[in-house]
Amino acid sequence: MEGRVGVTGARRLLGRLRDVMAGSGTAQERLDQIVQLIAADMEAEVCSAYIMRAGDILELCATEGLFPESVHRTRLRVGEGLVGVIAATARPLALSDAQAHPAFAYRPETGEEIYHSLMGVPILRSGRVSGVLVVQNRSQRHYTDEEIEALQTVAMVLAELIAAGALVDVEEQHPTDGIGTLPHRLDGVRLNAGLAIGTAVLHQPSIVINQLVAEDPEAESLRLDAAIGEMQRSIDRMLSASELAHGGEHRDILETYRMFAEDRGWLGRIREAVESGLTAEAAVQKVRDDTRARMKQISDPYIRERLTDLEDLANRLQHHLSGSVITAAAEVETDDVVLVARTMGPAELMDYDRARLRALVLEEGSPTAHVAVVARALDIPVVGRVKGALAQLEPGDQLVVDGDNAQVLVRPSEDVQAAVESRLAERRSRKAAYAALRELPAVTLDGIAIGLYMNAGLLIDLPELDATRAEGIGLYRTELPFMTRQDFPDVADQTALYTRVLDQAGDRPVAFRTLDIGGDKLLPYLPETVEENPAMGWRALRISLDHPAMLRTQLRAMLLAANGRLLQVMFPMVSEVAEFAAARRILDMELERACEHGVPLPSHLKVGVMLEVPALIWQLESLCRQVDFISVGSNDLMQFLFAKDRGNARLADRYDVLSPAALSCLGEIVRAADQYGVSLSLCGEMASSPVDAMALIGLGFRNLSMSPSAIGPVKAMIRTLDVGPLRQYLADATRQTSHSLREKLREFARDHGVSV
Template sequence: MNAPVQISAGSAARDILRRLHEVMASRANAQEKLNRVVKIIAKSLSSEVCSIYLLREGVLELFATEGLAQSAVHVTRLAIGEGLVGQIAANKEPLNLAEAAEHPDFAYKPETGEDMFHSFAGVPVIRQESAVGVVAVQHVEPRIYEDIEIEALQTVAMVLSELISSAGLIDASTMTSIRAHTGALRLEGLRLVKGVGQGRAVFHQPRVVIEHTVADDVEVEKQRIAEAFLSMREQIDAMMGKAEFAAPGDHDDILETYKMFAYDEGWIRRITEAIDSGLTAEAGIERVAQKTRARLRKAKDPFFAERLHDLDDLSNRLLRIVSGQVGTAAEMGIGRDTILLARNLGPAELLEYDRRFLKGVVLEEGSLTAHVIIIARAMGIPVLGQVKDIRAQIAEGDPLLLDVHRGVVFVRPPDAVIEQFDEQVALRTKRQAEYDRLRDKPAITLDGTDVTLLMNAGLRADLPSLDESGADGIGLFRTEFQFLVSATLPRRERQTSLYKNVIEVAGDRPVIFRTVDIGGDKAVPYVDSAAREENPAMGYRALRLALGRKGLLKVQARALLEASEGKTLRIMFPMVSEPWEFAEAKALVLEQLAAQMARGGAMPKELKFGAMLEVPALAEMLDLFLPQVDFLSVGTNDLVQFLFAADRSNPLLAERYDWLSPAVLRFLKRVIDAADDAGKPISVCGEMGGRPIAAMALLALGFRRLSITPAGIGPVKAMIRTLELAPLSKAMEGWLRSGANVRDKLEDWADKHTVRLR
């Protein structure tokens, strides 16, 4: 019985590569080479079994084995997703098990004679981003293979990718995941940057096919990688020096972090170590990138995932430089109206495209806080994310219609769809023109009730919308975006600069700054909030975290005080559950105010404190709480999900998350009545207020201040100016008493009284 192997990171890897190099250089046929490879790996890893499965005619076929029955070669076949081998190919991820048979996907193949083996580890063989095979090892004794052993297998898989491709062991149809589509498709996704675009499909294609993995001369490869790093850094420095990035903006922290990674000595060292083991420069970059991608797939923290995306982006850039291959559509030049397609993009990669022709982006991944989305928003490029299997459904050059307002992309649309799309774009343009004409008109109902319409913001790029939308001010400025895109705690000076810019743009219009809401599902690495939480939305986040990490809140308070010199500063604390939390946070800010006064520093003219009502428990304390605050704001997004115990991001619970449920409206009525009795201003700053029919309900309940997205101000103002409020408010009282279907009642009311809802 063989003992578990103890591999040193350098010598064993070099030995495996040397022997594989000899196999590849031999005159043996492909089958003989594979037979020798499995013997080498089994011996090197002290495993009783090493097997190679290759994709042929859509299934994984056992091509070579050391340790299993030779009669099973070219007989045992597994579908993608079938058994452990099939799962590795389907997920394109390694699998490492001490007891293979206990895994729910284990599939026993009696012809292989694998009954006696317990341990199992396998890695995918990747070619052009597709899994074209699997390398697996097995051991009699139950044990988990060491990380260095898995890395050795992954290196072998890279070499095998080269071998099986050059030997013609993979069908041409296997080398691409694009299937021939001729019919029209309608694909849905996540609305990341709203807008519309029309153009031909162009794949970003950042990956470079590595043709040679084993180095002939390690020193030559190290010199190549050193030169490639110099070239890459010059590119990034030139990009950051562009005129459009000279002014302060949301891109500052993003590009600084990107540059920091490009100069990271640890990254360079890991690639050099991979080359020292016998890999070419290209294979060394890819080897390190594989580990990055593996960590990326497991990352729960969106901040950490975004940093890994940056590293992946840089790896692709470095790989293209060192190989001398033009790998992106940006480098080749698009030259016509284009909708760009990619699994994901780094911020720098997007910036390389010609904005005259780039009409939109469709991503297989993507999130609202991703770096590339923040850059795209600043550039005014619509982006649709989380569109699955792009390559399987769209071919290069296909005509596309992108409508991120509706969350769809139309592929190869027929003439009727194009005409409808053009009509909808024209209608949207017409409506926007109508909203623009309302921009300077007051939001006042037919019976003379004034409504204040404020906008929500969180980025410098949002600020032009203040004038464009005709908003009365900023009712919610989310300060956390600056924290989410920074690799370290944002310096006080940088925070001050942002807040001062916001106040200057607002002029005499009010701005409410919400203190940082991080933690939970918005974790950052420089604040050790807590272990992974089962329910992050209700966890250690927002004000809870700020009170636990008071240094963070103190720095932000000082930055806000300095930025608002001579102005009224309005500070709002998020996720207040009990009055003592608000009192403690307020005292902390006042402490900073006293220190600022003692220093003779910049001071606001007036200081007002408010709270977000998102936690239902706070509503039970309003009689004690309202005397402490200057204003109150209802955050309907979290409030409604807490009221219903229904995750608003879960599509299975969409019907349970209803703003117009009588339960929600009765709760809000109780809150608005309490605020009115106490004489305290109250607003709604969640998505609810930005939908005309929901805003209509809020006005009927008694709310007179709404803070919504800039795009929602025009439609909501149009609704307000066609509404007679007094009779609606009276009707609402009856609907709430009876438990009626309020949504249907509101739609009927709007129809009968010609209230504009769209």
């Protein structure tokens, strides 16, 4: 029998199952018939169906071959035994000697000890595991890929029987926290800051597949091809008409999306599913569920983003086949939409009317996800990784999306809604007040000028230079465009990008940070290494020095883009002066090459470092003799100073950057920079908080780089600050042993009329 299950066998089995599903009898009777049919057709002594119940419990609901009395008695937790492993991983498992597997769990009531080989597949519906389907044989049988594929196809039919709720109550098939309709809070991560209130709209309307098994596979293939063609044409029309269709990284993202719509591997898997006997809609659903299961097993953010694009396209293709709307966008009636989705592709967000869209809530997502990039361009608050959002939210629910604090308030009470509306009104008022300060200088009451710069990483950030009147870009993160591509951009592509940045900046300086990759920022075209402590591992300048050709390409593009203008380059994650010297030698090689090729040199070249590693603090004298400027990366510096993983929720609030230790450390850097006349700035999150920025100015920082939205509040603080008393206050306070000086600094601000 090995290898005998092919396209013809799968079609025959599906046809028989279709007859059973359409026949009379209870759901239990039909399930019993189904396991009997599968066992006979696949020449297996055993076929068993386990169905998920509440509490992540898998219950044996039907079997052919095991002891009948074990039905509805045998239960396994997810992760327990081989069946539990299949449910936990959502992946098939085929073993010729199942009992030798370390996860094998013997249940005497089943009588399965005489069966040696096992093949099992998850029963998937909408990306969730609703059960496990298993066949077993007495002999040590080697199951083929064709047999696994056939069992997966059958499992999809079973998923529809389970979903009907006659075997296990529908309420048991959905995760719940028991909250019901009471107001509550969902936590996530911030993908884009901001605050909004609105009505929940679930992104993808459910599609009911009325027919799973095809009566005419050839006709289904023709339907599929026609739908694929229409989908591809509709994507072309949508992207050409989009307000984001021209320029910048968005274009790269959208072109990549278009490319995936023509991916042969993905389309080929759907066509194979149709050939096995499924309808076109069911074939797309099968590949879609497989994709979702794969996503749960992959941690690489770039690969997950690729799979998210395929998920998006599967949704579109299903709707083209069914003739229904592609997303909820066409059905939205409310004027204050809070969009809720498991995940989204970048083009899907653009289906919605921007004037009605208030916020976005995702069950998944990362700051570099394509949809997050587009959302930032549209200034939409986004909270991602909100676990169980779709299970707990209903269409029409009132939601408050607090992007600043990464929270979603569900069905808020009237007093909470009133408080949020008040906060929104205050934000609008403050925004107007900050706009009034836009043309005024950032100068303290005692006449000290503070340079306010903005952080950027995408071309869409650059219009904020004019909107905020920032003095320049203190940190341009060059790695973000690299992370939205499938291969390393060549010199021409990089030159075009850096040229546009400098052109839009005009006469304002731009500090380009060379690639800061590694850690949580991975490139798909570099070999990935598994590290126990990636934040302190092979990343940033360490990678660049190990791949000098990559660094030379980037520096060459920056020199070409400068084209006789000011160029500022800074190297990240420098741990010792020798590393900076090595990077500077590579830059000098590119300067020599530019001279040889007649490339106009920058009118002025400034080379600096990101001070993020504490070891560099004890080399400041040597460092200051070699650099033109130092930019303190406070996020990493504080992480390393306190041995505190920034991603660890337990440590998030344990240590404060306004502690005496942290401020003393920053004070040492200021003193060294002043002594040697080196320009100094800070470009971490500290610069974006008015209280933190006030402390930095009191320590002696005179240049701060921050997110564009922070420039207004920080400028308002500066224009109400007298630095003299603050400097003396900090000199005394940093000698204390307090956990934090934050509240004391707030009290200082209140006592001295400083706007924080």
